[in-house]
Amino acid sequence: MQSQTAYVILGLLSIEGKQSGYDMRKTIQGSVGYFWGESYGQIYPMLRRLTAEGLIAQSGRGGKGRGGRREYSLTAAGHARLQEWLAVPYRMDPPRDEFLLKLFFGREAGPGVSVRHVREFQEKNRRVLATIEEIGRLGRERNARHPHFRFWMLTLEYGVAQIRAALEWSEEALKVLQQMESECRRGVEKKPRGPAKRRR
Amino acid sequence: MQSQTAYVILGLLSIEGKQSGYDMRKTIQGSVGYFWGESYGQIYPMLRRLTAEGLIAQSGRGGKGRGGRREYSLTAAGHARLQEWLAVPYRMDPPRDEFLLKLFFGREAGPGVSVRHVREFQEKNRRVLATIEEIGRLGRERNARHPHFRFWMLTLEYGVAQIRAALEWSEEALKVLQQMESECRRGVEKKPRGPAKRRR
């Protein structure tokens, strides 16, 4: 299927014209960072592969041995390949959410533990929300007339909607869990061996 | 860090008492399936490892060579390990959303392509919503008094909230994209070589 990393790179180059591997990582973090990540360990080998396949090419200095900045840009073939990929239905990669997993098994550890997780969840989400909004602010300033702009805004708004929903849910979840916590405490007062809280 | 798969297995056994690898996969699909997946290729090797580490043990028939059902259950050590893991803050695994990626680069292919993706997105989400609601229905019928029940409901409600937000967003997104599509068409009428829509 050729790693998705390949297409992030092609896509990025289609927007930015030319970038180095280093640039790409930065750009990714500052634009799609909240829903996509790439590590250098993925990017550099992929740049080689894409060059070998003729989908991208180095602008300017050719080999130049080691060290030094190398910028790449899309070839016609690369551009075609990107468009092909865009037209293919996306596949959902199997979701894995450790937060929900821990919450699901939460009974095993008592509500207090889950309360901590949910609070952490709130904080993380608020931080991500701040990042997204910052990305949006920068984008609007600098790119409002860029032809890609409305597509970017759509992804941004999606992120915002998801996080808002998550935060609203988390308030309700906290209430439920705190309710359970206090039941648990009362239970323990009345009958110390009551609603087993620890030790199966 | 020892694969998360290990903890799904431990967690499952803590709830179900004893299960075979085969059971586990089924159970996972029918409970946490919408936010977690496991393949046999992960489960079986992990069952060996966990047995070797003494965190789970085979109930009943010991070796018995090959073939035949093998049920496992938690050992005291396994139970302790699960609780340890539950208490550790969860880590967010780097998100990767191919749908958003294709939408982000959507300009490259024209709004029509994105419209298709968003429609597909709606359908997928509606299907997942149906599954979640089915899981919820079954859960309420069979487990409403189970001590884990309220934790399960929390994860379920989270899923529902996320999907509802996604669907609401998708309606707005469609409007925007369709607006772009019609602009695009009008543009093309006026100047046939205009906002390149297809064929690089």
Next chain:
DNA sequence: ACACACATGTAATTGGTTACATGATTTC
């Protein structure tokens, strides 16, 4: 001269999917 950010790359390892091969049990 030194520090620091910029920049590229590789090796080791893990995590995971997929496809395949095979055996056991039930049901007709």
Next chain:
DNA sequence: GAAATCATGTAACCAATTACATGTGTGT
């Protein structure tokens, strides 16, 4: 006894992170 489904397992492969090693250019 054939078919279906229950059940276990392995091998090949791919994707990805992490830690490490190294080099370059700029400012002080």
